[in-house]
Every structure is written in C-alpha cells, then in structure tokens.
Amino acid sequence: MTTGYPSAHSRSGSRSSGRGEGEKRSLRRIAKIQVLFLALFLALAVRVVTLDVLNHSFWAKASVQQVRSTLTTKALRAGIYDRNGLTLAVSRPTALVLADNFQIKHPLKEARALSPLVHMSVAKLRAMLSTRNGYVPITNSLSLDEGRHVAALNFPGIVVQNSSMRSYPQGAVAQSLIGGLNSQGLGNAGIELGNNKILAGQNGVSRLFLTPSGVAIPGEASTVIKKAVAGTGLELTIDSSLQYITEQDLAQAINSTRAVSGIAVVMDVKTGDILADASLVNTRANPGVLGKIPTWQKNIGVGGVQASINNLAFTSAYEPGSVFKVVTFSAALAQGTINAQTRFTVPGQVVVGTRKFHDAEAHGTLHLSATQILAQSSNIGTYLVGKTIGENAILAAVQRFGFGVPTGLNFPGETRGLVVDAARYYAADNVALPIGQVDAVPPIQVLDAYNAIANGGVFVAPRLVRGYVYPNGTVKATPKSSTRQVLSPSVDKSMIQMLEQVVLSGTGANAIIPGYLVAGKTGTATIPTPGKDTLLAHAYNASFVGFAPANHPVLSMIVILQRPQTTIFGGAVAAPVFKAVMGYALRHYGIPSSGISQKPLTGKTNISSDVT
Numbered sequence: 334m335t336t337g338y339p340s341a342h343s344r345s346g347s348r349s350s351g352r353g354e355g356e357k358r359s360l361r362r363i364a365k366i367q368v369l370f371l372a373l374f375l376a377l378a379v380r381v382v383t384l385d386v387l388n389h390s391f392w393a394k395a396s397v398q399q400v401r402s403t404l405t406t407k408a409l410r411a412g413i414y415d416r417n418g419l420t421l422a423v424s425r426p427t428a429l430v431l432a433d434n435f436q437i438k439h440p441l442k443e444a445r446a447l448s449p450l451v452h453m454s455v456a457k458l459r460a461m462l463s464t465r466n467g468y469v470p471i472t473n474s475l476s477l478d479e480g481r482h483v484a485a486l487n488f489p490g491i492v493v494q495n496s497s498m499r500s501y502p503q504g505a506v507a508q509s510l511i512g513g514l515n516s517q518g519l520g521n522a523g524i525e526l527g528n529n530k531i532l533a534g535q536n537g538v539s540r541l542f543l544t545p546s547g548v549a550i551p552g553e554a555s556t557v558i559k560k561a562v563a564g565t566g567l568e569l570t571i572d573s574s575l576q577y578i579t580e581q582d583l584a585q586a587i588n589s590t591r592a593v594s595g596i597a598v599v600m601d602v603k604t605g606d607i608l609a610d611a612s613l614v615n616t617r618a619n620p621g622v623l624g625k626i627p628t629w630q631k632n633i634g635v636g637g638v639q640a641s642i643n644n645l646a647f648t649s650a651y652e653p654g655s656v657f658k659v660v661t662f663s664a665a666l667a668q669g670t671i672n673a674q675t676r677f678t679v680p681g682q683v684v685v686g687t688r689k690f691h692d693a694e695a696h697g698t699l700h701l702s703a704t705q706i707l708a709q710s711s712n713i714g715t716y717l718v719g720k721t722i723g724e725n726a727i728l729a730a731v732q733r734f735g736f737g738v739p740t741g742l743n744f745p746g747e748t749r750g751l752v753v754d755a756a757r758y759y760a761a762d763n764v765a766l767p768i769g770q771v772d773a774v775p776p777i778q779v780l781d782a783y784n785a786i787a788n789g790g791v792f793v794a795p796r797l798v799r800g801y802v803y804p805n806g807t808v809k810a811t812p813k814s815s816t817r818q819v820l821s822p823s824v825d826k827s828m829i830q831m832l833e834q835v836v837l838s839g840t841g842a843n844a845i846i847p848g849y850l851v852a853g854k855t856g857t858a859t860i861p862t863p864g865k866d867t868l869l870a871h872a873y874n875a876s877f878v879g880f881a882p883a884n885h886p887v888l889s890m891i892v893i894l895q896r897p898q899t900t901i902f903g904g905a906v907a908a909p910v911f912k913a914v915m916g917y918a919l920r921h922y923g924i925p926s927s928g929i930s931q932k933p934l935t936g937k938t939n940i941s942s943d944v945t
Contacts (some may be wrong), residue, residue, distance in 0.1 A: 417480030428480020654858025708839030853879020
C-alpha cells in the first residue's frame with residue numbers, strides 16, 4: 334500500500350532534476366557575461382580602430398598642436414629716402430622678446446635672471462611677467478645676437494621672434510609728409526600710410542615646438558614655413574636741405590606773427606616734383622572755433638612750432654582769395670575779351686544779388702588797366718574782368734586748372750576741395766568766385782595752377798615719389814607726371830608779364846629776390862565761420878604764390894599763414910617767406926641770375942589792398 338511519502342527513487346530524481354536546472358541557469362549567466370565581455374571587446378576594438386586607423390591623422394595633428402606654436406615673422410620694412418639718397422626713415426632688424434605669463438610660475442626669480450639680458454630693471458620686468466594675459470611684449474630693441482642668446486636659455490614662457498625697429502634719422506624734418514607707424518608697426522599717416530603695402534613687404538611664417546610650460550623642446554629647431562619678403566623702399570622727390578630751410582623759415586614767420594599754422598610747398602616747374610613740403614602748427618596759438626590741429630609732438634627748433642600729423646597742403650581746404658584771380662584773368666585773356674592794357678572804370682563798390690562788394694581800401698572811381706587791376710588786387714576790377722566772359726567761361730577755367738579734382742598723389746586724407754557748379758551758382762557768385770571766394774580748395778591745387786602758368790601753360794601733375802628701391806639695391810624710376818595744355822603760349826606769356834607787375838608795382842614787392850625776376854600773387858582771404866553764414870572776426874589766411882626766374886621759370890612755390898596776428902596781409906607775412914626760401918633754392922640749384930636788377934617801382938601799391 335502506499336504511504337503519503339515519496340519513495341527514495343522519486344526523491345533522488347527530483348534532486349538530480351534540480352541540479353540540472355541550476356547548472357543551466359549558471360551556464361546561461363556565464364554565456365551572458367561572455368557575450369557582454371565580447372561586446373565590450375568589440376566596442377573597444379572598434380574604438381581603437383577608429384582612433385588609430387580611421388582618425389589617426391586628426392588625433393596625430395591634435396597631439397602635435399598641443400606643443401606646436403605657429404609664429405608670424407615680420408618682414409623688414411623698407412626705407413624712405415630723399416631725392417639725393419639721404420635716409421629719411423629706416424628699419425633695423427631686432428629681436429622681439431614676448432612673455433606668456435600664464436606659463437611663468439616664479440616672476441621675481443625669472444625677472445632677476447632676465448633683467449640684464451633685456452636691459453630692463455627687475456621691478457619693471459617683474460610687473461610685466463606677472464600680468465596675466467598670455468601675451469606681453471617685453472622689448473623690441475635687442476640685437477639679433479642678444480635675442481638668440483635669450484632664446485637659448487629656454488626661460489619658461491619666454492619667446493623670441495625676429496622683428497625690427499623704425500627710426501627717422503633726420504628727426505622731425507618732413508615728418509608731416511613722411512608720417513609714422515602705429516603700435517603694430519603699420520603706417521598711420523603720410524607716406525608711411527599711403528604706401529604701407531609697398532614698404533611693409535610680406536610677413537613670413539615659422540613653426541616652433543614648446544612644452545606645456547612654454548619651454549622650447551630640446552633638439553626641435555624652429556622651421557620656416559614661409560620666408561618673409563622685405564619691403565620695397567621709396568625715393569621721394571623731396572630735397573632734405575631745401576626741406577629743412579623751408580620748415581625753419583616758415584616756422585620763424587609763424588612764431589613772429591603768432592599765426593595758428595603755416596604751409597609752404599616748393600615744386601619743380603617742369604617735372605611737378607615736390608622739392609619741399611612744410612606743414613607746421615603753432616602749439617602756443619589759440620585755434621578757436623576751428624579746432625586744434627594735431628601734431629607729432631616733436632620740436633623742430635623754433636619755440637612752440639611742430640609738424641602737423643595731417644599734411645595741410647593736401648588735406649585742408651580754404652577759400653584762396655586773391656591768389657585765385659589768375660583763373661579769371663587767364664580765362665578773359667583766352668576769350669580775347671581783354672588784353673594786358675585793356676582799361677576799366679572801377680567804382681568803389683558794387684551790389685550784386687543781395688551782397689555788397691568793395692575793394693580792401695575805400696576809393697572813388699578809378700581808371701585802371703587789366704594789369705593794374707591785378708597788381709593792385711582790386712576786387713571790383715576783377716569782377717568787371719570776369720563780367721566780360723560770364724559764368725560758364727569762369728567755371729570752365731576753374732575746371733581746366735584742376736580745381737576740385739584729385740591731384741593723383743593719393744596722399745592719405747587728401748581733399749579734392751569744394752567748388753561751385755552751374756547748378757549751385759548764385760548772382761552774387763559773379764563777384765565772389767572771380768575774387769577767390771565761394772570755392773574752397775587745397776593749397777596744392779593753387780600751386781598746381783601757378784605752376785602751369787610757369788610751365789608755358791602746360792599743367793603738370795604733382796609728384797612725391799620718384800623711384801622704387803628694391804631689396805637688392807636696384808632703383809626703378811616712377812613714370813613721369815602726366816601733362817596737359819591749359820593755356821595757349823600767348824595767353825600764358827601775358828599772364829606771366831602781368832604777374833611780374835604784381836611784384837614790381839603791386840602788392841608783392843616783398844617777394845623780390847635780388848638778381849632774379851619774380852612773378853606771383855598775394856592773397857589775404859577771409860575765413861568763414863563753420864556752420865554759419867558769417868565770417869570769423871579778425872581772421873585771415875595770408876598767402877603768396879609765385880615762381881622764379883620769371884623769364885625762365887624753374888621753381889614755383891606757395892606760402893600760406895593761417896590767422897597771423899601781428900599783421901594779416903599776404904604781402905607782409907607770406908611774401909617774405911617766399912623770398913627767403915626761393916632765394917636759397919635758386920642758389921642751392923645753381924640757377925643763373927636773370928641778369929636784371931628787379932626793384933619795386935615808385936608809387937607801388939599798398940600791400941593791404943588784396944583783402945577779399
């Protein structure tokens with residue numbers, strides 16, 4: 334019979350079955366673990382393949398970049414020279430020492446070791462090495478040998494690069510023309526700015542390997558990736574000797590008359606070469622509402638007078654006044670409505686449009702020839718001359734002489750001026766324009782017009798660069814200036830004779846140079862108030878423009894003094910500067926005498942009659 338308990342056989346089978354199930358579960362767990370490890374292995378293998386094979390170049394490059402530093406090697410900036418080869422600006426090779434202060438752990442210790450090598454005090458050097466910005470220029474004045482010595486010592490965080498330093502051997506001479514460099518070594522004004530690409534050359538690229546602490550890796554020399562190419566130098570038209578004399582004589586006049594500023598430019602009549610270009614500012618004068626004129630803060634040897642940053646001969650525009658009258662007279666001569674002896678009845682004043690015009694000095698009705706009108710600088714007489722040809726002829730003459738048109742010099746900040754056209758021409762302009770009001774033009778354009786008269790009626794474009802100096806020492810001349818005929822030879826001859834009388838019997842007697850015939854014109858021009866339809870009180874631009882020898886012109890020149898205080902007249906303050914500088918220039922270049930003793934004629938005109 335059966336009992337309620339399983340038999341021994343049945344219990345044994347149950348235990349065997351239980352063990353089998355447990356083993357199966359264990360085996361399944363082991364299999365899962367093996368699969369997991371296999372998956373992990375495969376993932377790791379895939380990752381290794383990805384890193385080592387597929388992305389090898391990327392990670393190799395990344396690892397190299399952790400220690401590789403790419404540096405720019407500055408090209409040596411080329412020099413600037415005068416027409417005789419005298420150096421005006423030059424760059425010498427130097428070593429630039431830079432600090433990456435994030436890599437410097439002990440600024441004081443490193444400063445003490447580095448101080449004698451960079452010629453800098455420990456205190457100053459420590460402060461620079463402690464500045465936390467990663468890039469601090471220490472010095473740019475070491476020689477290349479000194480720089481190599483510093484680099485060889487492997488100071489942490491210190492890098493040495495080849496660089497250069499700019500200097501101006503002639504000091505402040507021609508500074509307003511040459512310009513200067515900014516903190517990045519690029520031109521910031523004048524010739525340095527306008528020709529920056531030519532002078533600067535092409536920078537190079539080098540590669541250097543550093544440890545994370547900023548120390549060069551031993552045995553890893555820097556590699557030149559791209560070699561720097563030195564810039565091309567410039568030979569200017571400037572004559573340094575004449576430039577110096579021009580600046581000194583102009584500065585003396587500015588100082589003695591307490592003028593705000595002064596301009597003087599000397600040009601070669603035939604070539605258009607600018608031989609001297611002075612742009613000076615009296616830092617002691619009150620510029621008033623017209624504002625302060627920035628200077629280079631360099632003393633030129635005359636108290637308070639410094640070179641302007643913007644070259645005023647090219648960048649400033651002014652109403653030229655009576656020196657502009659040659660436009661009116663040459664146009665009338667060209668139209669055949671007058672000749673040098675044509676007589677005019679000149680009243681004391683006229684009303685045209687809504688404006689009343691008069692001569693500088695009160696007078697009754699006068700009977701004057703065209704030559705006398707120009708010599709005495711009669712505003713009313715000039716209006717009558719202009720009236721013979723009308724508006725269109727005068728506007729055409731303004732354009733023909735190049736007023737309101739860029740000179741082609743491409744000087745930084747150069748202005749073309751502001752000239753009236755037919756669309757903006759008012760009745761009063763029939764008087765104002767012929768006498769040098771309304772239009773505002775840069776001084777260089779006024780000189781260009783007189784230079785054309787001196788050159789037989791042929792306009793020649795001004796020029797500042799006469800040659801390129803290549804790194805191998807060869808010099809290539811720049812193209813000759815462009816020319817165009819603006820006056821016929823007969824009209825031009827009459828104009829020269831009339832301008833001679835301005836000096837002999839008119840307002841320009843102070844421009845007479847012993848032994849030479851001089852032709853030219855004075856101007857004393859009022860100054861408009863900025864933003865208003867009024868004139869500045871007691872403020873004038875005093876000028877003289879002319880050329881010599883008048884019978885065989887070689888040199889032309891313009892002189893302008895802005896707002897002189899002791900006396901305002903161009904014949905009194907600008908003409909003497911012309912006489913001094915032009916007299917020197919004629920002797921300097923060995924120009925033969927005219928063979929005529931030129932003296933003021935009796936009964937000469939008062940120099941104060943040229944105010945417009």
